[in-house]
Amino acid sequence: MWEMCKYKGTFMKTDANVRQYKDLCFTDTQVNPRIFLQGEAGSGKTTFLAKMTIDWCGGSHVSSESGNSSLFFRDVDVLQGYTFVFHITLRNSVKQFDVYTMIKEQIIDSIYSLEYREKAYKLLNEIMKRELCLILLDGLDEWTGPGDHHNLPALVVEHSKCVMLFSTRPWKLAEVNITHSERYTSVQLEGINEPFELSRIILSRLVDKDDLDLKCSAFKDYIAKQKLDNLLSSPMMLSAIVCSYAEGIELKGSKCEIYILLLESLCKKANSEMREFEQPPFPCLTGSQFIKPNIERLNRLAELAFYLLFVNAKENSLVFSNTQLNTLKMNGRELMDFALKCGILSAKLNASAQRSTSSFMFIHLSVQEFLAAYHIAHNANLIHDVLSVYINRKKNAYLDISQVFIFLCGLDISGAEALSIMMDQHDVLINSEFHNYWLQTTILAGLREAVANGHNEIRLKLSRFRIDEQNIIDLHRIWTNNAENVLSLEVCIDKVSFENGRMSSANDEPASEIKIDLSLCRKLKRLNLQGDGIFIEGKYTIKLIVCKVHSV
Incomplete structure (x- = not known):
């Protein structure tokens, strides 16, 4: 903290x-x-x-x-x-x-x-x-x-x-x-201070005591090999990663994959039938066993998650009643029994002077957001038909949907690209005087989720950049597709050595220097350069010096 x-x-x-x-x-x-x-x-x-x-x-x-x-x-x-x-x-x-x-x-x-x-x-x-x-x-x-x-x-x-x-x-x-x-x-609050201490506690409940030290050491090697370090600060992510590891399931850094594992564990409680997809609609569904037998119910719950978040009245988007379920025609007894039994939905009894009623909610907001993204991925028209209306409701609504956008990047790149254009346009419109960088953070997270799901060619929209030592490799990838439309560029970087091999080149080695050709930036209105790792070459080129630490 x-x-x-x-x-x-x-x-x-x-x-x-x-x-x-x-x-x-x-x-x-x-x-x-x-x-x-x-x-x-x-x-x-x-x-x-x-x-x-x-x-x-x-x-x-x-x-x-x-x-x-x-x-x-x-x-x-x-x-x-x-x-x-x-x-x-x-x-x-x-x-x-x-x-x-x-x-x-x-x-x-x-x-x-x-x-x-x-x-x-x-x-x-x-x-x-x-x-x-x-x-x-x-x-x-x-x-x-x-x-x-x-x-x-x-x-x-x-x-x-x-x-x-x-x-x-x-x-x-x-x-x-x-x-x-x-x-x-x-x-x-950034999450867990000592993730491997918590992982040891969780593993101690899942493996034999005599095997614990060996399993913990192997788990550390697995995290380093699969480059999952950036997910370990989240208690929810860490728990899912450790539990899947104990069951012999190897992850590759995709949040979508982790949420599918979470949904699988929940579905299994309500229906233990096992069946895999012959042709999975999304990469994260590959190898899943309990999603396919329950896919129709999950599709309905995903539709419910979407409409509650983006169509229904805002005050009923997270906690909803039978009235909202009736309006959306989601009140089928079989569907609700499944959702409550597996734990995707939880219910609460509300006592009043007149009568008792029930209110419902998804187990966690992020689960609702993942299911909403899943529904959008199946219905791309909703981006322009519904989300465009939602984004225009209020000033910062486009930031409200950041988690849904990140999940969508892992599920459907064409839909994510269209949504990124809409979000960027709104950001430029409402933040004309300064750049608050929330959108850049969201776009970067979306890029990483896309790459983790094998979508290496995704082209996300971003008009304003703030480049520093922590994001230079990832942001340069987004820059190459946006240079012609960039409005603002702020660079704050020193000539330092650092580790950032998340997504650089084919051989996973970041370049020792990165060049930005400003002659392509025909709409650039603001340029701010700070630091001693920045060099100007010729008339229009900025060179940023970067190198990767192999040993310390």
Whole structure:
């Protein structure tokens, strides 16, 4: 976890590592009134908020536990400074902005029967007025406001002693308008600090004790050989990689492949029939055994995932009821029994004064996004017919679909190329004054997913580039297809040695230098060069010096 700072309208990571609750909850000796915990899908945001809650409940005895993990977030005495902790799931409170109301509906109503609720509401109000409370609001990116000026859940003035901690995917913070006068802190959760320690814990549950050391050593060699290091920071990805490895399945770095494995393990619980595809529609389905017998049900669930995200009302896109299922004609008993039995969908009973109803949700937002991308890959017309309308709904909607786009790059390159053009056009239109680089990050992730699935010729659209030592090899590949239409080029690179052999040349060796011919850039409006690894050759050529470290 790292501290963030705001720079040119976007949040940038600093070199300040956050390892204790005091670093998260305090700046110097002052309480942070608002905390933003950002992280990509599957990085562990929800798990971290659950850990905070459990640590607060457990009290000081938690810190006495031994082991290396005691170095991280074990100062639970800091959490004991909060009189109460309230844990809220924001996807269950769309169209609401009052945090007090969220706590009443999600917590108080689940504890007290109707006759005692009014007294509990009054007690809650007094507590929030007088006591230092920590309110954990999970999933800001899964929340939609009431449509007025509220772009964040808010507290009334008399509850100003309460601290709010929001978890969110990074793109959502681009929509949050925070003035310089407001006190807040922002941190980025990047996932697992010691992935091989966690992999050992998981493997210890899957292999014989006598074989554990050998298996762990072989697992490290496998990760290096298959170049899966960049996926290990995600708890969800690591778990899937370790479990598949224990079963003898070798992965090649494709997120789509991992999500197919996840879906396979879920489908197997509901229907253990095995059958492979004779001609798999997508590379990630090659060798799958439990998808084919359930393909019709999965196709229907993929259609449901897509329409909930992009067609249905935003407030019902993640948590939905039988009403939405009836509208989409998805309420078939057999389909729902399958979805609930295998665990792709989960259900929650909502008790009210009049009657009890059920609400449903996908097991994880990223699973819903993968299934939505799968549906788009089968129906390319949806990009222009539906997604174009969705992207124009609001300013940053094109960033909202970043995970769907990345999955689509691994499934259908023509659809991904068309969607990248649409996203780039929107980015140029709304960010005319500065480049916030969220789109570049998404395009790079999409390129890597495409290559991991064997789509080496994908041509993604990008009009504004910021090249540095970490992305130069990958970005140059995108540059060659976009030079004629590039609007902005920012290069910040030193003449240094570094490892980045992810996708360079046929022999997997990055070039010692990369040349950018500016004579091709007929639309270039902005050029910014920084660093001592940049050389100007002739009138129009920039040469960037790069070399790869073979041993240190």
